[in-house]
Amino acid sequence: MIARIGVVAALGVMLATAVAHADQTVALAPLSTLGTEDTSAATKKLATQIEAALAALPGTKVISSAAVSEQLKKAKKQGLRVCEGDPKCLAEVGTLVGAQIVIAGEVGGLGESQVVYLSATDVATAKELRSTTLTVGAKDDGGGAGGAAVRLLDPERYRGDVHFTIDVSNATVYVNGTKIPLGPKGDVALPVGTHAVRVTHPEYHDFVKFVSVGFGRTTEVPVGMQQYPIVQHDIAGKPTNRDTIEYIDPPLWRRWYVVGPAAVGVAIVTAIIVGIAVHDYPNGTVRTVNSP
Numbered sequence: 697m698i699a700r701i702g703v704v705a706a707l708g709v710m711l712a713t714a715v716a717h718a719d720q721t722v723a724l725a726p727l728s729t730l731g732t733e734d735t736s737a738a739t740k741k742l743a744t745q746i747e748a749a750l751a752a753l754p755g756t757k758v759i760s761s762a763a764v765s766e767q768l769k770k771a772k773k774q775g776l777r778v779c780e781g782d783p784k785c786l787a788e789v790g791t792l793v794g795a796q797i798v799i800a801g802e803v804g805g806l807g808e809s810q811v812v813y814l815s816a817t818d819v820a821t822a823k824e825l826r827s828t829t830l831t832v833g834a835k836d837d838g839g840g841a842g843g844a845a846v847r848l849l850d851p852e853r854y855r856g857d858v859h860f861t862i863d864v865s866n867a868t869v870y871v872n873g874t875k876i877p878l879g880p881k882g883d884v885a886l887p888v889g890t891h892a893v894r895v896t897h898p899e900y901h902d903f904v905k906f907v908s909v910g911f912g913r914t915t916e917v918p919v920g921m922q923q924y925p926i927v928q929h930d931i932a933g934k935p936t937n938r939d940t941i942e943y944i945d946p947p948l949w950r951r952w953y954v955v956g957p958a959a960v961g962v963a964i965v966t967a968i969i970v971g972i973a974v975h976d977y978p979n980g981t982v983r984t985v986n987s988p
Contacts, residue, residue: 722750722849723759723795725786727812728778729803733765739803742812742832749841750799753849759793767793783817783824790819797825799848809833816848826851838888839911846911855885856909862895862919870894883914895919 726733727743743761751758768776771792779785781800790798798817805811810832816825830844838844839854846854860869860882869876871884871891878884888911895903900921909915 719755719757720797720849721757721759721795722797722799723764723790723793724750724761725779725789725798725800726761726765726777727801727803728780731778731780733777734803738810742803742810743801745841746799746801746812746814746830746845749845750849752842753845756849759795764789764793781815781824784822786815786817787819787822790817795819797849801830805833812844814844814848843888843911854888854911856888856911857883857914858886858893858907858909858917859883859914860895860917860919862921864897864900864921867895867897867900867919867921870896893917895921897921899923 724743724747727739728734729739747758747760750756765777768774768789773788773792776785776789776792779789779800781802786798786800790796796819798819800815800817802813803810804813812830812832813827814830815827817823818825826848828838828844828847830841831838839846843854860878862882869878869884871886871893873892876884886909888909890906890908893903893905893907900923903919903921905917907915907917
């Protein structure tokens with residue numbers, strides 16, 4: 697019993713260690729505009745949206761930009777408030793606040809439309825991991841702040857679902873030239889972007905279409921296959937294999953039991969006429985009737 701408790705406790709420690717190792721702490725550095733810290737209400741609201749998107753990622757703890765600003769103020773590191781994308785500067789910010797990754801953003805754009813240039817820096821190596829853009833105030837097919845967070849920290853999950861409705865069975869689906877298996881309901885997850893789709897079947901014309909996949913959305917693709925006309929004719933017609941072709945009787949005048957007796961009759965009549973017209977004499981001479 698004691699040994700069993702010890703094993704369970706050891707497993708619990710291992711599980712806790714694995715979970716702790718899987719977690720990551722991400723800090724959002726103060727957003728800047730034109731090389732200076734942006735403290736406007738609109739930018740603060742934008743920072744809140746980015747922080748929420750980062751926190752929504754599995755196993756991710758977020759240190760807000762406000763908390764980072766407060767830590768920099770206490771440490772009297774005002775020079776780190778605006779790193780302008782410098783990985784070494786951002787790595788120093790991450791070390792100060794206890795983060796493994798630091799997200800930095802430069803806000804730009806005109807009018808109501810804003811574009812935020814985001815980057816993710818690894819604190820341990822002081823190197824930029826990835827960068828992306830976030831469009832605010834306009835149509836954004838990238839999934840908004842949530843899509844930007846996934847692109848920065850978990851790009852493999854930057855996908856959308858495609859649902860195929862195919863009107864024939866046993867069709868084959870190719871995406872960008874690669875054969876892909878569909879799920880039981882005709883679904884497949886694809887990276888965000890535009891893909892070339894081809895659906896094939898030996899008895900139908902190929903279905904070809906470009907499909908745009910959005911992050912976190914399901915794209916419906918109805919597939920209507922058009923059958924080859926020659927296949928329809930062959931299915932409706934008679935078999936053409938010599939072993940299975942149906943025998944067709946010849947016309948009456950070509951049948952053997954009509955042609956045979958007729959030929960015999962013609963031969964008999966011809967013999968009679970020749971016998972009447974020709975006489976064989978004893979002296980061996982032959983004289984034809986009506987000969988001079």
